[in-house]
Amino acid sequence: MSHATRRHVLVNSAAVAAALASNFAQVPGVHAQAGTRLRCFWWGNPDRDKRTKAALEAYKAKFGTDISAESLGWGDYWTKLSTQTAGGNAPDLIQMDYRYLFEYARRDTLLALDSLNPKPLDLATFGDAARNSGKVDGKLYGVALGTNSxxxxxxxxxxxxxxxxxxxxxxxxxxxxxxxxxxxxxxxxxxxxxxxxxxxxxxxxxxxxxxxxxxxxxxxxxxxxxxxxxxxxxxxxxxxxxxxxxxxxxxxxxxxxxxxxxxxxxxxxxxxxxxxxxxxxxxxxxxxxxxxxxxxxxxxxxxxYLKPSMLMSVSSKTKSPEEAAKVIQYLINDADGVKALGIERGVPPSSTAQAQLAPELDDLGKMQVNYVAAVSKVAVALPPPPPxxxxxxxxxxxxxxxxxxxxxxxxxxxxxxxxxxxxxxxxxx
Amino acid sequence: MTIAAGTQATGATGRSPGRDWGRLMPFLFLAPWLVGFVVFTLGPVLASLYLSFTKFDLLRPPTWIGTDNYVRMFTADYRFVQALKVTFTYLLFEVPLKLAFALLVAVILDKAVRGSGFYRALFYVPSLLGGSVAIAVLWRQLFDGNGTVNRVLLWLFGIQGPSWISNPDTAVYTLVLLAIWQFGSPMIIFLAGLRQIPQDLYEAASMDGASKWRQFRRITLPLLAPVIFFNMVLQVIEGFKAFTPAFIISGGTGGPVDSTLFYTLYLYQEAFAYFRMGYAAALAWVLLIIIASFTSMSFLTSKYWVHYEDDGR
Known part of the structure; x- marks a missing residue:
């Protein structure tokens, strides 16, 4: 003990600090909050905001990931998104429109999701048309949340x-x-x-x-x-x-x-x-x-024609691509997520999601499902993306x-x- | 005394650390403002000058295109011309009417009526609210097809008025009206100006039998000229910068048929709706030049109609 030199003390306390830090890292709650806090951004209306927030809250309750939610009207949305993207501050989860998907994807601002498919993001229950509607130059950049016409x-x-x-x-x-x-x-x-x-x-x-x-x-x-x-x-x-x-x-x-x-x-x-x-x-x-x-x-x-009414994309700058993909998976395939969003964004493309929603539909919901089904019989091909x-x-x-x-x-x-x-x-x- | 002598001594050599410190001190105290100015004002201003010579859509880095933006603006952009037309129409009506109205109210309130302090505050309220989004929304309601204004017209005169805000012939005048309604700040400045006019001039004039109108024309107006001039310059600059009402009332489009396409609204559309930051920056610089030339023109012509009391002429 008499050798407690300054050097000794320093080394020891550093070791203690490291041990403490690694201990903290092992506490799951702390890890999830410090490591993965996602931001999700969409355009919408009050009803959509309520539904989306409920779905994100439910996700947090289940998996512990905190997702901050932001939403704006259609016009202001693209202004803010482009400004944030230019500033390197894009949200992790971005609601995309077919109109802008190609522009954003081709400028490398979106993440190609192919390596995350089928795990954690599983599109097996999607029809071909719905799956391909999120593809740009053969790669998957967006996942349809709904189909409309x-x-x-x-x-x-x-x-x-x-x-x-x-x-x-x-x-x-x-x-x-x-x-x-x-x-x-x-x-x-x-x-x-x-x-x-x-x-x-x-x-x-x-x-x-x-x-x-x-x-x-x-x-x-x-x-x-x-x-x-x-x-x-x-x-x-x-x-x-x-x-x-x-x-x-x-x-x-x-x-x-x-x-x-x-x-x-x-x-x-x-x-x-x-x-x-x-x-x-x-x-x-x-x-x-x-x-x-x-x-x-x-x-x-x-x-x-049948169109992806809204797509969910992931920013190429995100720090947690896995977690972001898991959130999308939750929104399109998990019964809780699917039910929270309902049919407000259009008819969900996943066949399991459609089955999960069927007993819950009100008249408006049934009207939409029947409409999309009827239109799909006479639909013309999805036109190329607008320039x-x-x-x-x-x-x-x-x-x-x-x-x-x-x-x-x-x-x-x-x-x-x-x-x-x-x-x-x-x-x- | 010794300290003072010491500083003087070091001051003479000019190289000691104490002296440098003394020189830096003012800048240190200025630093918060200086940093703010350089980072948040000067930097962006210079950046916008650079951007005005580029093509920049936010997602890709800007590319230098020389004076293309300016050339396009003056040769091929009919919406730029329309934006200028709308802005000048607005200014032509807004500035004189607002000043006249503000002066009228100021002259009335200048007389010591009971509760004039209360009225002064009351008339200032619209100026506090006027620029806000809520008022623009209210204006939309008032001048809509079945809005309040038309209901009153129908009730009083049995006239079915048009939808003022959605008619391209009348839309811009509803905005002029909105601006006139915010006469508060020029009114306050006029009030202060009226107080400066020596009362004995009025006494002498009424002794000589000059009517109130004559007194107003021969005493009030000439002596108030510097204040009128000041207010006018301010209002012209404000007018060029008007944005919120047109943005809210037309839903950001400048419609119907570009009849409320204010210059600033057009600039905003180019920047944030069509993502042509370079072109928008060029528009901003042209606006700066327009405002600067209008202001200097006002100052140049002012010597013919503005007389200052201490002026020898």
Whole structure:
């Protein structure tokens, strides 16, 4: 003991400290919290936020991993995500859209999940189409959380008032014009048959799909001609002038958030949206809502395709890829996770998840499952991912369609403007 | 005394550590501000100047493209022209009307009415709230198709008004109205200015039989000119920077049909909706030049209409 030199003391205390540290590391709770704290980020609405948070809480209760949750509306979401990604501060779990998947994956901001499949992430219960919808250049970058298709959301009460009990899947644009026109007569100048869909870029895409064309080709060019745009604007211009469709002043106030659509605001009986959104619409609308395929020309393709409504991706910068994959596995395959999310993001692609959900479904849920099943029988192929600049063209469509609706430009001039500007945006991107 | 002599001695040599310390001291105390200025202001400003000559989408590193951004802006960008049009229309109405209204209220409140302190506070409230998101949302409700304004019109006159905010002809004027409503801060400055005017001038004028209007035109306005000028410069700069109301009321689009596409809103869209940081940086620099030239133009023309009391002329 007399040899307790300064050197001895130092060595001993270092050993004690190391022992203490290793002891701490062995306590499971401490390890999990210090080692793996994940961040999850999605766009959504209050209902989705509640469900997702519940699922993440349940995951924490089961596995002890703390997941901080963040969510924003669609528009702000991409702003924040790109800023965080550029700053090297991307969340571990990122809700991805098919529109942006390729851009993010090809810039190496997302993690290829192939090495984590089938363990811990098991996609065996996914159909081929759903599994491939998350692939970019042959590698898996996103896992679909739900499947949807575009759908026309309508107010059943108003339909019954004009004697329409149910809609036939083969209904035409003429049927649409007739029903909308009759509904507009119920409360003239206050309530219309349908919202103005000429502003919605995806509505235009659907119209092109019905004509056997694409909005964007696989090499990122415009898949339509000026005449297609003219026909699209003309279709809606006639409907607007006949009074079947709400006027420009109503259309221009639809900013694209759920509460701004015509069926939510009680200004029209039909709005064009996505099948999974009926859940959110119904939470606002007073009357009972239902969904239908879009009207069509007789004998044309349906134009509907099944789309991954939302994908879950993992950041390439994540410190715990295994843990992140486990969370996705929990959300798509574990009964608790699946039930917490429900059908709000669309019909889950996993067949086991569908079976787990089936007994729990309410009317809206059943309506969605039946709709997606019905659409899958007539669906056209999933189009190639939209090119860079597609987001800007989406806004261009809003602007030019409004210009036509307000009578600031003729159908022909509007179509020419849209076509030339879209071409120049694609060339510049 | 000895200490003072000591410092002087070291000061003479100029090389001792004590002297250097003394020189550094002020900078040390300035450091918190200095670091903040360099890191959070000067750095980003210089970075934005560099970015304005690049193509930068946040995900990939910026690439140098020379003056392409500026060339595009002045030759091929009709939305840039539209943004300028909207901003200037807004300024043309907003600045004079707001100043006139602020002056009017200030003149009324300047008279010692009972409870004028209360009214002064009350009229200032909109300026505190005005820039907020909540007020922009309220404005949306007021000027909507079946909003409050139209209901009042219908009830009073039986007129069915248009949807003010979703009509491209009227949308920008609802924003002008919103800005005028926030007349509080120029009003306070006018009030202070009115107090500076010697009361005996008014007494003398009324002795000579000058009417209130004449007194206002011949005494108040000329003596208040420096304050009016100051307020005008401030309001023009504020006007160029207006963003929140247009963003909320149009849902970030600048619509309908780009009728509320303020310059700042366009800049924001280019940066954060289309991820063209380089182009947005170039837009920001052009805005800086526009504001700077407007301000200097105001100062250059001011000598023809602004007279200072201590001015010899």
């Amino acid at each position: 575009k759908a026309m959301v309508y107010d059943t009460t108003m339909f019954e008032k004009v004697g329409v009990k149910s809609l036939d899947a083969a209904w035409t644009w003429d049927d649409f014009a007739r029903i909308a026109g009759e509904i507009s007569k119920l409360n003239p100048g206050k309530y219309w048959g349908s919202g103005d869909n000429s502003r919605w870029e995806q509505g235009f895409e659907h119209y092109l799909n019905q004509r056997g064309k694409l909005l964007y080709t696989a090499d990122g060019k415009a898949g339509f001609t000026k005449d297609d745009v003219t026909a699209w604007f003309d279709l809606w211009d006639k409907l607007r002038k006949s009074g079947a469709v709400a006027p420009a002043e109503i259309g221009a106030t639809n900013t694209g958030s759920i509460d701004q659509y015509e069926v939510s605001r009680g200004t029209a009986a039909m709005s064009f949206a996505n099948s999974n959104q009926v859940v959110a619409f119904q939470s606002i609308a007073k009357n009972k809502l239902a969904i239908s395929v879009f009207p069509n020309e007789k004998g044309s393709p349906s134009g509907h 860079k600049g597609a987001g800007e063209i989406e806004k261009l469509m809003l602007r030019v369609a409004d210009t036509v609706a307000f009578g600031r430009a003729s159908v022909k001039d509007g179509a020419l403007q849209f076509f030339t500007e879209a071409e120049s945006i694609l060339a510049r991107a």
